Amino acid sequence: MNALMIKKLVSIDWYLNRLPLTIYAIVGLLALVLLNMPSIAAFYVGTVLIVSAVIVVGSHLVFVTLVRDRKSQTLAFVMSLPVSFMDYTMAKVITNLVGFLLPWLVLVLGTLMVIHTSETIPNGLMPFSVILLLELFVAHVLVFTVTLVSESEVWAIVVTTICNISVSLFCFFVANLVGIGEHMQATHAVFNGTFAAVIAIELLCIISLITMTFILQSRKKDFI
Amino acid sequence: MSDLAFNLSGVSKTYQHFELSDINLQLQKGSVMGFIGANGAGKSTTIRILMGLIHADSGEVNVLGHHMPKEQVSAKWKIGYASEDMRLYDKATIGWHMDFMQSIYADWDADYAKMLLQRFDLIPQQAIKGLSHGQRVKAGLLMVLARRPQLLILDEPTTGLDPVARHEVLNELMDVLLDDERSILFSSHNTGDIEQLCDQITFIDKGRIIQSQDKETFLDSWRRIRLDINQDTILPKLQGVVEQRQSGHQAVITTKLFDDQLSETYQKCGAVVRAVEVMTLEEIFVAEVQSSRQAVNAYGKTTDSKGAIA
Numbered sequence: 001m002n003a004l005m006i007k008k009l010v011s012i013d014w015y016l017n018r019l020p021l022t023i024y025a026i027v028g029l030l031a032l033v034l035l036n037m038p039s040i041a042a043f044y045v046g047t048v049l050i051v052s053a054v055i056v057v058g059s060h061l062v063f064v065t066l067v068r069d070r071k072s073q074t075l076a077f078v079m080s081l082p083v084s085f086m087d088y089t090m091a092k093v094i095t096n097l098v099g100f101l102l103p104w105l106v107l108v109l110g111t112l113m114v115i116h117t118s119e120t121i122p123n124g125l126m127p128f129s130v131i132l133l134l135e136l137f138v139a140h141v142l143v144f145t146v147t148l149v150s151e152s153e154v155w156a157i158v159v160t161t162i163c164n165i166s167v168s169l170f171c172f173f174v175a176n177l178v179g180i181g182e183h184m185q186a187t188h189a190v191f192n193g194t195f196a197a198v199i200a201i202e203l204l205c206i207i208s209l210i211t212m213t214f215i216l217q218s219r220k221k222d223f224i
Numbered sequence: 225m226s227d228l229a230f231n232l233s234g235v236s237k238t239y240q241h242f243e244l245s246d247i248n249l250q251l252q253k254g255s256v257m258g259f260i261g262a263n264g265a266g267k268s269t270t271i272r273i274l275m276g277l278i279h280a281d282s283g284e285v286n287v288l289g290h291h292m293p294k295e296q297v298s299a300k301w302k303i304g305y306a307s308e309d310m311r312l313y314d315k316a317t318i319g320w321h322m323d324f325m326q327s328i329y330a331d332w333d334a335d336y337a338k339m340l341l342q343r344f345d346l347i348p349q350q351a352i353k354g355l356s357h358g359q360r361v362k363a364g365l366l367m368v369l370a371r372r373p374q375l376l377i378l379d380e381p382t383t384g385l386d387p388v389a390r391h392e393v394l395n396e397l398m399d400v401l402l403d404d405e406r407s408i409l410f411s412s413h414n415t416g417d418i419e420q421l422c423d424q425i426t427f428i429d430k431g432r433i434i435q436s437q438d439k440e441t442f443l444d445s446w447r448r449i450r451l452d453i454n455q456d457t458i459l460p461k462l463q464g465v466v467e468q469r470q471s472g473h474q475a476v477i478t479t480k481l482f483d484d485q486l487s488e489t490y491q492k493c494g495a496v497v498r499a500v501e502v503m504t505l506e507e508i509f510v511a512e513v514q515s516s517r518q519a520v521n522a523y524g525k526t527t528d529s530k531g532a533i534a
Contacts, residue, residue: 005297005328008324008328012324014311015316016313016315016316032458035440054400072311072313072314073309073310073311074311074312074313076307077310077311077312077313077364078307079275079277079330079367080275080300080304080310081300081308082297082298082300082301082328083297083300084276084293084296084297086295136454149248184225202534205345221278222277222278222279223277223278224272224277224278
């Protein structure tokens with residue numbers, strides 16, 4: 001891999017998206033403040049805000065770093081630089097992983113901290129929250145890997161929509177899962193085998209999607 | 225060390241509705257090749273194969289001593305590529321792009337870049353978003369030229385430019401040609417641009433190279449001969465004649481293998497040579513394409529550079 005040029009390509013995306021990413025970070029921080037307020041209303045507003053911020057960051061990253069490269073014809077410029085298509089793929093994977101993980105980690109830590117410190121929210125929600133938040137990450141990886149491989153805006157929109165619709169279905173599924181659902185209202189968090197299994201499946205999905213992306217990209221013969 | 229800037233050997237690429245077949249093309253270092261073809265002839269596909277952006281189904285591609293696409297990263301350090309459909313980042317300024325390129329390429333010539341800014345009448349603080357098409361093309365060329373690459377690959381860089389912008393771009397490319405070490409592949413369907421800049425000419429049509437020669441040979445060997453004939457005159461079928469039109473007592477012969485003996489041959493047949501006209505590159509291109517297509521239609525095969533059926 002061509003570390004110098006991968007770094008340069010990542011830096012392009014960061015530079016061009018520094019303003020929206022800063023705005024999302026401010027929204028995320030604002031949401032964290034709301035989550036820490038001793039009010040149920042503030043908690044709900046903060047939760048909606050931070051989840052929305054994370055989802056929007058994911059969609060934003062996919063559309064501006066992947067879809068727009070092709071639509072605005074900057075891909076030809078990028079590929080004229082001393083990079084291979086696999087370097088390009090690596091740069092886009094890094095941008096989309098790091099760009100999403102930063103606000104996502106804030107979301108995870110903030111949510112766990114609020115649940116832990118709040119007297120009204122049961123600690124039993126922690127495993128459920130971690131599973132749900134990791135699902136958002138899996139969904140983002142699915143959207144950006146499909147977009148990267150398919151090179152299609154239509155597919156990006158379709159997969160984004162399906163993933164967003166699936167969030168509530170996934171919540172329902174996990175909340176009714178034996179080993180998770182019955183502990184949600186408990187005063188202490190129960191990190192049992194079911195929790196570990198679901199987390200393992202989610203991580204496996206992430207690793208598989210990224211691995212498949214590199215395999216499929218390496219088999220491509222036409223890049224522009 | 226090879227004295228070829230690039231070498232395509234037996235390169236083929238098949239798509240559902242288009243086939244690039246058996247491309248053999250070489251460019252000597254220090255030469256400027258004009259790559260002429262109609263829209264959809266295969267110019268961009270060939271160029272993308274050269275750049276490693278498309279993998280050929282078969283054949284060998286070597287650019288500046290590097291096997292493509294495997295060694296494309298090493299090759300691209302020495303190649304300046306600009307295409308008609310290439311865009312810089314809308315949100316960033318020209319100055320940002322210049323800094324970005326300078327941070328990558330050690331050979332970036334900052335003084336030359338500043339000079340190009342002035343010549344192209346560009347402002348570094350200007351965002352790409354606010355530029356006209358001509359300014360965008362010139363900004364793109366600036367990024368390529370200021371790197372001082374060994375090989376310039378320009379895929380229809382003058383398409384869509386107004387006459388003034390085209391003139392500026394061509395003038396700058398003429399200056400680039402002063403560097404004997406630099407090689408250029410310049411694709412266009414504008415034969416006027418090619419005629420000004422290039423010393424090698426290659427015609428491509430329907431995915432096949434139909435002719436590749438140095439410009440002088442091209443211009444010297446093609447002629448349109450106007451003859452006065454009478455009803456009894458039977459014009460011989462000579463090698464190199466790509467078109468023979470007769471109308472009443474006049475005939476017009478288009479040949480790709482002209483020499484003085486040709487006129488004598490027609491005179492011996494009873495024809496009177498009224499004029500021997502030099503053809504423009506555009507006329508030659510059109511005649512060559514028509515002749516190639518007729519040969520394909522008639523025989524299902526292509527003609528070689530001498531006009532013989534292959």
